[in-house]
Each structure stands twice: as structure tokens, then as C-alpha cells.
């Protein structure tokens with residue numbers, strides 16, 4: 648198990664009205680899985696993400712990463728946890744520090760004390776993993792949003808994480824940029840990296856192994872995309888949208904195409920249409 652939450656509650660300290668952002672959550676993120684977390688604004692998704700790598704520590708309950716609690720006093724242990732569970736956030740511009748891309752990528756490994764020669768290898772690996780090798784010596788300022796997010800992912804990959812948490816990392820991107828980032832996330836998952844993707848885009852969720860829905864700080868749904876999107880009453884209750892592929896498949900079925908009555912992703916829907924004679 649990569650990450651395990653046991654009865655985790657997190658309360659933001661405030662003078663008069665403390666906000667309980669995460670309430671009594673039990674959750675296990677399996678090694679190698681691709682998990683989407685959905686839910687309305689303010690439902691606690693980002694707080695949950697920050698609890699995953701010790702950026703926040705539970706008010707009560709326990710979060711463990713590879714069996715080690717995030718509520719450790721040992722700086723080194725916390726460092727190891729942050730290295731294992733990498734985070735990419737929403738706004739790519741807030742995540743760039745360096746003026747040259749390779750320096751941006753080198754920053755993490757340098758902080759980890761990785762030897763010079765190995766840093767070079769890591770830069771190559773990370774840039775190649777996100778398809779940005781030829782930008783190594785460029786400045787990040789002129790990149791598109793999708794490219795910037797891929798650099799932000801590369802900067803995390805250079806620390807050789809086991810889990811990558813993407814907190815609405817596609818939210819500010821155009822459809823092309825979103826597709827680029829999603830493709831990278833799936834490729835990394837194929838290479839064995841566990842992906843936790845927080846998203847508002849339900850078609851992204853159709854491509855996950857598992858979808859977790861949060862509402863008012865609690866996990867209220869947890870299942871395969873099929874199980875989640877079949878449950879129309881809950882989808883409505885938690886103010887989620889249906890994936891666009893679902894509406895398209897329904898229209899095609901109605902128009903007489905012999906599609907199955909199931910939840911399609913963009914890929915599986917395209918494949919199903921191609922199989923039709």
C-alpha cells in the first residue's frame with residue numbers, strides 16, 4: 648500500500664470558527680494505481696492531497712506512506728516522505744523558480760544531495776518522461792501552460808517519487824495542454840508510478856482505475872468509473888457532471904449505433920466506434 652489514511656481528520660486552526668476540512672477519512676491508495684479524486688469546491692480534496700505527503704499532518708488519525716507515519720518529528724523521515732509523494736499544483740506559473748529549465752529540474756535533486764553526475768542523468772530522464780528534452784536549455788517563461796505543467800511534473804520526477812499527486816494540475820490549461828498532461832500521467836502510471844489525480848473533468852476520471860468522490864470533508868463514493876458514473880442519483884447529489892463521452896455514447900445509441908450500454912472513456916468510445924462496420 649503506497650498511502651494509507653486511518654480515521655483521519657484535519658481541522659484548519661482559526662480563532663473563532665475552525666474549519667474541519669477532512670473528516671474521519673479511511674482511504675488506501677494502492678501501489679501502482681491511478682486514482683482520481685473528484686468533488687465540489689471546498690470538499691477537502693486539496694487538504695487530503697497535502698495530508699498525503701506530510702505538508703499537513705492530521706489533527707487526529709494517522710496517515711502512513713509505505714508504512715511510515717507522516718506525523719514524525721524526524722526531519723529526515725519527513726523529507727523521505729515528501730520525496731516519495733511528489734505534488735504538482737494548479738498554477739504552473741507559481742511553481743517555477745529557475746530561469747532555465749534544467750536548473751528548475753535540478754533544484755529538487757540538489758536539495759536531496761544527489762551527486763552532480765547523477766543529477767545530469769535525472770534531468771535527462773525527467774525531461775524525456777514528459778517529452779520536453781529539447782527544451783532543456785530554454786527559459787520556462789515562453790512555454791504554453793501544458794508545457795509548463797509538464798516541466799513542473801519533470802521537476803518532481805527528478806526526485807524519483809513513487810507517487811505523483813496532481814492537484815487540479817489541468818484546471819488552468821486549454822484542451823490541448825490538458826491532454827498533454829493527462830497523457831504524461833498515464834505513461835508514468837504505465838511505468839509503475841502511482842497517480843493521484845484531483846480533477847473537475849469527469850472525462851479524465853473515466854480513464855482512472857478508481858474514482859474517489861469527496862463531499863464536505865468525507866469520502867462519499869469510492870469505486871470504478873463504471874460504478875461511480877452509473878450511480879446517477881449520487882452524481883447529482885454531489886454536484887458532479889457526467890463525462891461528455893457518456894452523453895455522446897447515449898446519443899449514438901439512440902441514433903441506432905450498436906454500442907454497449909456502458910461508461911466509455913474517450914479512448915474506449917473511439918475504439919468501439921472504429922469496431923463498428
Ligand code: ADP
Nearest residue numbers: 659666668686687688689690691692693694695
Ligand atoms: P477543495 O480542494 O476540495 O476545494 P480544500 O481542501 O481546499 O477543498 O478546502 C476544504 C475546506 O477547508 C474549505 O472549507 C476551505 O475553505 C477550508 N480551507 C482550505 N484551506 C484553508 C486554510 N488555509 N485555512 C482555513 N481554511 C481552509
Ligand code: MG
Nearest residue numbers: 692693694815
Ligand atoms: Mg483544491
